[in-house]
Amino acid sequence: MTGKKINTFTRLVEVQQLAEDVFLHRYKCPQIAQRANPGQFVMLRVAGGIQPFLPRPFSIAGVDESKQTFSILFNIRGEGTRLLAQKSVGESVHVFGPLGTGFTIDKNIHHHTLIAGGMGIAPLFFLLQKLNKLSVTKTLLYAARSSQLILLRPELESLTDNIAYITEDGSLGKKGIATDFVGDYLSPDSTIYACGPAGFNETFIQVARSKGVTRCQLSLEQQMACGVGACLGCVVRTRDGYQRVCTEGPVFPLSILT
Ligand SMILES: Cc1cc2nc3c(=O)[nH]c(=O)nc-3n(C[C@H](O)[C@H](O)[C@H](O)COP(=O)(O)OP(=O)(O)OC[C@H]3O[C@@H](n4cnc5c(N)ncnc54)[C@H](O)[C@@H]3O)c2cc1C
Ligand code: FES
Structure with missing residues (x-):
């Protein structure tokens, strides 16, 4: 873990509903905007009372250093995310972070491949923003249940050189799940970053090993x-x-x- 952690209240400055039950929140917090690295996360205490008692972890989905903000993307899963989705601009939320060890960017490698499944796009969106400052090529393979759940499409298309979509219902790109196609995108010449849902990791690890990739990081x-x-x-x-x-x-x- 690197850097000093902030334990404070932050103001919610932007709310966007991106799809049914999926939200983007932007919070004002200069320290996190300056210190966070892609792959790191924050713990948000979503309730003022005791339920839910524990804070909830969310990947940092991007920072804007000039506006001193950081953003998260989340979907409603249970009580904590349901309460978070009810918050409005101007409300304060307690944040602790940035936490954890994020992605290591190998600046000597020209080709960077990102594999996202579902909400796994959140840390990879931040990573793409960082990679965009380097002269490297970026390929994104992004899988979701349907085209409605492919988030931030214009922004992603402007940040990548190549992008391929996979949807379970075939409404955008190839029909299937991420692990059906991931092998086509794993090359030993690239550096690979992946983040997907629980069922994704085991198959991803097997496929990546079978393809002989060595520079590969997975967010769990x-x-x-x-x-x-x-x-x-x-x-x-x-x-x-x-x-x-x-x-x-x-x-x-x-x-x-x-
Ligand atoms: C490092 C990290 C980064 C994350 N980043 C994001 C993000 O960017 N966007 C996002 O939407 N979510 C993210 N999550 C998941 C998020 O923390 C959970 O969705 C949230 O805690 C659910 O809280 P809840 O109170 O709404 O649901 P709960 O009532 O706590 O749980 C609802 C259901 O989801 C299951 N569940 C909850 N959390 C997890 C988990 N971490 N893994 C597997 N099953 C779980 C529970 O077992 C339960 O069945 C991240 C989790 C971790 C550990
Ligand atoms: S959440 Fe307590 S050790 Fe990781």
Whole structure:
């Protein structure tokens, strides 16, 4: 984990509903806007009362240093995200972050391939913004259930050199799920960054190994309580022993994942 963490209230300055039950929130927080790296996350305390008691983790989906803001993308999953979706511009939310270890950008590699499944687009959107400042090529493979759940399409198309969509219902791009096509996009010459839903990781790891890729990082999700490595509630087994998703991760190199 790098850098100083901020534990404070932030003001919600922008709300966009991007699809049914999917929202973008932008919060004013100069420190996070300056310090965050793609792949890192924040813990938001979504309720003033005790329910839900624990803060919820969200990937940082981008920063605007000039406006001193950071953004998150989220979908409604349970009580915490339902309450978050009810917040309006001007309200304050308690934030703790930036947390965790994000993606490492290898500036010596020319071709960067990003693989996103569902809300996995959130950290990769921030990563694309960073990569856009380098003279590298960027390919994005983005899978979602339907075209309505392909988020921020114009922005993504302006940030990438090549983009391919996969939807489960075939309403945009190829019909299927990310892991049906991911092998076509994994080249040992690229550096690869991936983030997808729970069912994605195991198959992705197998396909990536079979393709012989070495420069590959995968962002994992686990339920979290503390977010700072203290409770051990988020550990995963790796080839280097048990590691905490909130601290050593959420981004891990393929080489240590099992
Ligand atoms: C590092 C990290 C980054 C994340 N980034 C984002 C993001 O950018 N956008 C986004 O929408 N969500 C993200 N999540 C997931 C988000 O934290 C959960 O959706 C949120 O905590 C759900 O809270 P809730 O109170 O609405 O639902 P709960 O009532 O807590 O849970 C609803 C259901 O979802 C399941 N669930 C909750 N959290 C997780 C999880 N982390 N993994 C698997 N199952 C879970 C629960 O078991 C339950 O079945 C991230 C999680 C992690 C760990
Ligand atoms: S959430 Fe507590 S150790 Fe990771």
